[in-house]
Amino acid sequence: MNVTAKFLGGAGAVTGSKYLIDLGEFEFLVDCGLFQGPKELRERNWDDFPMALTQLEAVVLTHAHLDHIGYLPKLVKQGYRGPIYCTEATAELAKILLLDSGKLQEEEAEFARKKGYSRHENPQPLYTVEDAEAVFPLLVPQAFDKPVSIHPGVDLTYFHAGHILGAAIVKVVIKGDYQTKRLIFSGDLGRFNDPVLFPPTLIPKADILWIESTYGDRNAPKSKPQDELAQAILDTFARGGLAIIPAFAVGRTQLLLYHLFLLMEKGKIPKVPIYLDSxxxxxxxxxxxxxxxxxxxxxxxxxxxxxxxxxxxxxYVQKQSQSMALNDFRGRAIIVSASGMATGGRVLHHLFHRIPDERNGVIIVGFQAEGTRGRRLLDGEPTLKIYGTDVPVKAKVYHIEGLSAHADQSELIAWAEGFSDSPKRVFIVHGEKESAEALAFKLKDELGWNTIIPQYLESFVLFEGI
Structure with a gap:
């Protein structure tokens, strides 16, 4: 039996993760992510899938972020009807995120049609809410740490990866005619000291390893984010203001709620209303x-x-009317609202009404991509365009680091050191060029590993005659 791998995404970029494994009589996909970010990457989502979907027999997911699952509705729309394996929590998170993604795709197509900025006369969504719902019956939830056979001679096991709820490291064991081989996919690895999620499981052996490199070129600051969060809140309250925290709905929000609860219980910040508005x-x-x-x-x-x-x-603020009513709130409070980079969502109207007031505080708790409103706030721009209006930024902006959901370079190396034997081949994936190259060099220099940075659509023969 020969085994090959083709990189349909997650290669040379932190998006669109898709790894096609071909055993000859059985082909399966590890992750099925949406391309996000620059236009040249997003346009790949519209390309035809590079193989006949009648040949694809299974999809294996590592976790529920859209850059790992967001292409699933398009895959099913094109005819895929096989099983989609994932952890139990990932199955439930996927339903939430895919429905939201389908809704956004529909809204963007409608907006493009109304504004006339699409080159198509009648722009269509990549997929709809109905397309997203068609994915759900195909989800096959699995428990952690329990092997399951997905094909004769192919076993799958999920191990905790940290990162977000349900995120997993995937072990695929291929039992050939003459040898047994192990493929390990790191997925996205979390922090080793995350107070909410388990640290990434150390895996002892791999023949071939896929390792993410999101933060492969940097280490997280040695800070105490809980203390910094407390200081930003106390500082804001001392001015008689209200604190707004833009936060990603999955992972970051729950970590924030944990820190805020402990700070109140320990008496480090006053017990004030926390409004979760997402x-x-x-x-x-x-x-x-x-x-x-x-x-x-x-x-x-x-x-x-x-x-x-x-x-x-x-x-918990469920209704839009309840969210809007918060604009009239006066006094000390904390509003946690999506989106994390202030690119959309309910946090926009909170910023619109609160940032002109110098008493208020905006607490930025995650990475802010170039061009986003969150990045403009961090860069100290005097105005922020919201709802077509240039809103003056008078509120104080705080930046709390150390709340990332991704393992940094030292933690990626520490996880790699958990292997008792060097993998025969190590693919550095899910990272920008500088991050992937830095991690590849470190693994080669410190562990002597054979590292490869694959390119988009590149193929490799993993094993011959096993």
Missing amino acids: PMAIETTKLYLDFHTDHRLSAMLEDEQEHAFRHPQLH
Whole structure:
């Protein structure tokens, strides 16, 4: 049996992860991500899938971020009807994120039609909400740490990766006629000291390894984000202001809720209302209660009356009218709202009404891509365009580092050192050029590994005659 791999995404970029594994009589895809970011990458989403979907027999997911699952509705729309394996929490998160993605695709197509900026007379969405729903019956949830056969001679096991709820490292064991081989896919690895999620599982052996390199060229600052968060909030309250925190609905919001709860319980900040104003974040937070064994807060959640996701200060804002009513709130409070880079969502109207007031504080807690409103706030621009209006930025902007969901370079190396033998080949994936090259050099220099940075659509023979 010969085994080959083709890189349909996640190669040379931090987006669109798709790795096609071909065993001859069985072909499967690891991850099925949407290309995001620059236009030249997004346009790949419209290309025909580079193989007949009748040949594709399975999809294996590492986690539920759109750059790993967001192409699934298009895949199913084009005719795929096979199983989609994932962890139990990933299955539920995927439903939330794919429905939202389908809604956004429809809204963007409608906006392009109304404004006439598309080169198409009648622009269509990449996929619809209905297309997203067609994915759900194909999801096949799996438990962590329990091997499952996805084809005769091919076993799959999920291990905790940290990063977000349900995220997994994938081990694929291929039993050939003469040899058994192990393929390990890191997925996206989380922080080793994350207070909410388990650290990435150390895997002892791999014949071929795929390792992400998102932060392959940098280390996180040695800071205490909880203390910095407390100081930003106290500083804002001392001015008589209100704190707004733009936060990603999946992962970052739940980590923030944990820190805010502890700060209040320890008396480091006053007990004031916390308004979680993001329907997606609310749905995601409830999954932490359903899958309490998939994270480190199970002991905290045993207290039914009061914990990080359920206590008197925390208010879930479901309705748009309730969200708008917060604009009239006066006094000390914390509003946590999506989106994390202030590119859209309910956080925009909070910023619109609050940033002209110098008493208020905007607390930025994650990476802000070039060109986003969050990045403009960090760069100290005097105005911010929201709803077509240049809004003066008088509120104080704080930047809290150390809350990333991605392992940094030292943690990626530490995870790699967990292998007892050197993999025969190591593919450096899911990273920009500088990050991938820096990690490849480190792994080669410190561990003597045979590292390869694959390019988009490049193919490799992994094994011959196994």
